[in-house]
Amino acid sequence: MPGSQTAKQATRNSALWRLAGRYRATLITGTILGVIGVAASLAQPYVIGRLVRAAGLDEPLGWLIAVLCLLFLADAVFTSLQAYLVGRAGEDIVRDVRGLLAGRLLRARLAAFASHPQGDIQTRMVTDTSLVRIALSQSLAQLTINGFMVVGGMVLMFLIDVWLMLITLGCLTVASCLALLIARRLRRAALRNREDTGSFGTDLQRVLSALPTVKAARAEGREQQRLTALADRARNSGVHVGALGALMTPAVNVGLQASLAIAVGVGMTRVADGGMALADLTAFIMYLFYMVSPLVMVFVAIGQFQQGRAAVQRVDELAALPQEEAMPPDGARPGWPDHSHPSAVHFQNVHFSYGGPQSPQVLSDATFTVPARGLTAIVGPSGAGKSTVFHLIEGFYRPTGGHIRLAGREIESLPLSSLRAHVGYVQQDIPTMRGTVRENLVYAQPDATEEQIGEAIRMAQLADVVALLPAGLDTQLGDQGTGLSGGERQRLSIARALLSNPSVLLLDEATSQLDARAEHALRQVLRDLSRSCAIVAIAHRLSTVVDADRIIVLSDGNVRATGTHDELLRTDALYRQLASTQLGERYERPPPLRPAR
Ligand SMILES: Nc1ncnc2c1ncn2[C@@H]1O[C@H](COP(=O)(O)OP(=O)(O)OP(=O)(O)O)[C@@H](O)[C@H]1O
Numbered sequence: 001m002p003g004s005q006t007a008k009q010a011t012r013n014s015a016l017w018r019l020a021g022r023y024r025a026t027l028i029t030g031t032i033l034g035v036i037g038v039a040a041s042l043a044q045p046y047v048i049g050r051l052v053r054a055a056g057l058d059e060p061l062g063w064l065i066a067v068l069c070l071l072f073l074a075d076a077v078f079t080s081l082q083a084y085l086v087g088r089a090g091e092d093i094v095r096d097v098r099g100l101l102a103g104r105l106l107r108a109r110l111a112a113f114a115s116h117p118q119g120d121i122q123t124r125m126v127t128d129t130s131l132v133r134i135a136l137s138q139s140l141a142q143l144t145i146n147g148f149m150v151v152g153g154m155v156l157m158f159l160i161d162v163w164l165m166l167i168t169l170g171c172l173t174v175a176s177c178l179a180l181l182i183a184r185r186l187r188r189a190a191l192r193n194r195e196d197t198g199s200f201g202t203d204l205q206r207v208l209s210a211l212p213t214v215k216a217a218r219a220e221g222r223e224q225q226r227l228t229a230l231a232d233r234a235r236n237s238g239v240h241v242g243a244l245g246a247l248m249t250p251a252v253n254v255g256l257q258a259s260l261a262i263a264v265g266v267g268m269t270r271v272a273d274g275g276m277a278l279a280d281l282t283a284f285i286m287y288l289f290y291m292v293s294p295l296v297m298v299f300v301a302i303g304q305f306q307q308g309r310a311a312v313q314r315v316d317e318l319a320a321l322p323q324e325e326a327m328p329p330d331g332a333r334p335g336w337p338d339h340s341h342p343s344a345v346h347f348q349n350v351h352f353s354y355g356g357p358q359s360p361q362v363l364s365d366a367t368f369t370v371p372a373r374g375l376t377a378i379v380g381p382s383g384a385g386k387s388t389v390f391h392l393i394e395g396f397y398r399p400t401g402g403h404i405r406l407a408g409r410e411i412e413s414l415p416l417s418s419l420r421a422h423v424g425y426v427q428q429d430i431p432t433m434r435g436t437v438r439e440n441l442v443y444a445q446p447d448a449t450e451e452q453i454g455e456a457i458r459m460a461q462l463a464d465v466v467a468l469l470p471a472g473l474d475t476q477l478g479d480q481g482t483g484l485s486g487g488e489r490q491r492l493s494i495a496r497a498l499l500s501n502p503s504v505l506l507l508d509e510a511t512s513q514l515d516a517r518a519e520h521a522l523r524q525v526l527r528d529l530s531r532s533c534a535i536v537a538i539a540h541r542l543s544t545v546v547d548a549d550r551i552i553v554l555s556d557g558n559v560r561a562t563g564t565h566d567e568l569l570r571t572d573a574l575y576r577q578l579a580s581t582q583l584g585e586r587y588e589r590p591p592p593l594r595p596a597r
Pocket residue numbers: 114354355362380381382383384385386387388389
């Protein structure tokens with residue numbers, strides 16, 4: 001069957017199944033102990049029967065009571081051990097799965113990562129992994145243990161009477177087929193429910209991450225309605241799952257009841273015509289009763305397993321996100337290709353679009369060079385592709401055409417670890433994390449010394465700010481760095497980048513929120529720093545880059561001009577237009593910087 005082949009293949013390719021395989025020994029041991037516990041409980045009625053018979057015959061009861069106590073003890077001990085071992089293996093699997101997912105998510109290619117909503121990723125990481133535990137540990141163990149009881153009971157019933165057993169088996173087969181059909185639908189319904197729950201998580205994340213905007217727009221009511229509608233959708237698909245789950249037990253029970261009725265009817269007729277002993281019929285029916293609970297449990301476990309498989313599928317999808325190349329362990333700082341090469345960055349006829357070659361071009365035929373030393377500015381209208389240039393230099397995305405060379409080396413041939421160790425990047429949206437100021441500072445350079453930290457703080461004009469913080473460097477910041485102003489966070493991000501002593505420093509609107517005095521001081525620092533490395537700054541405010549060594553004018557993804565401020569004023573109409581709109585008639589050049597030291 002192609003369907004089952006595909007399922008088998010999916011299982012073989014599943015990262016989760018491979019992970020769960022590590023705990024096969026514990027799971028098998030747990031299951032064997034469970035089976036021993038079941039055997040001990042199955043033996044109890046037999047011993048009780050012997051005990052009753054011995055009491056009736058006035059025979060000694062001591063050893064039978066001792067055996068019974070041992071069976072009770074064995075039942076309790078083995079069942080508890082089974083539950084503990086299977087539960088522990090389940091928790092181990094969840095931990096390993098979460099560890100694996102964390103690694104895969106952090107190393108995923110940005111393009112692939114961006115296509116998954118963050119709330120959905122969280123649901124898969126937290127809730128789906130818990131369901132995976134139930135599928136891969138509990139339900140499989142229950143299936144085996146109860147399956148053992150069912151099969152054992154059936155064998156004994158076969159030994160008692162083959163024909164009666166065949167009739168019973170017919171009824172049970174019908175019931176089982178019905179239950180399996182329900183189980184199949186249950187899996188699809190569970191998958192839909194997991195997706196609906198993920199959508200709720202996604203939307204919740206969207207709203208919570210923009211709570212001030214929601215409040216300012218008085219959108220609480222609208223958002224609540226939207227979230228409630230999503231919660232309602234998740235509730236409906238959850239009810240569907242519950243309804244299918246609830247149908248499983250009655251489907252099996254009806255089969256069992258029908259088997260019982262037929263067994264009694266046919267059996268009594270056979271007893272009446274002498275074809276079967278009454279004692280055998282009694283034993284047969286007792287075994288049928290014994291099978292009720294385990295058989296129901298088998299199908300409950302199948303139902304749980306199907307729900308868990310839906311979660312496994314979702315977790316596997318996340319684990320299959322395309323990955324960047326592996327990085328060496330933290331702390332290792334691989335070398336830069338060539339410190340003496342005259343150019344730090346060279347774009348040659350670069351084409352790029354975020355959605356691959358078929359989607360709109362963001363960069364088309366872009367060619368420019370950033371020298372190994374000095375301050376290079378990239379200016380241009382909004383949406384021209386300036387930040388995209390940085391994304392390509394950082395290796396977040398690969399160009400769809402052309403060549404990018406760093407220090408003379410093709411970017412594709414340069415290990416990402418080497419590239420990112422030497423290219424500092426201060427993002428436009430100032431990423432600062434929950435944690436102390438110090439933790440934020442040393443994020444890219446965890447082994448930085450106090451002296452290096454002090455120097456980076458001084459250079460980024462952050463010393464006065466840190467001195468005023470209640471606990472200095474150990475002051476705790478909230479989510480996204482709340483506790484510092486926008487300008488202070490910008491300086492913190494710059495200090496973080498400076499601490500790694502980069503060969504190329506990319507600053508994307510990195511001083512946009514600083515006041516004039518702090519910005520002038522920082523420009524002086526960057527000017528000094530640019531004697532030993534390449535600094536590339538994206539700026540909307542031309543006033544901040546007029547004294548750059550070279551300015552690249554980008555428009556519609558294309559480099560239309562390159563030169564100094566004065567050259568571009570003479571030669572490029574767009575630059576002249578930008579300058580006249582921004583700097584105007586009243587434009588005064590910012591205070592001149594002293595020559596770089
Ligand atoms: N992750 C992305 N996926 C798809 N398209 C994107 C993505 N990021 C940017 N774009 C598109 O690429 C184009 C260039 O964006 P980019 O951010 O590079 O412009 P920019 O010049 O830095 O703009 P701004 O000055 O406003 O920051 C824009 O049209 C934008 O919509």
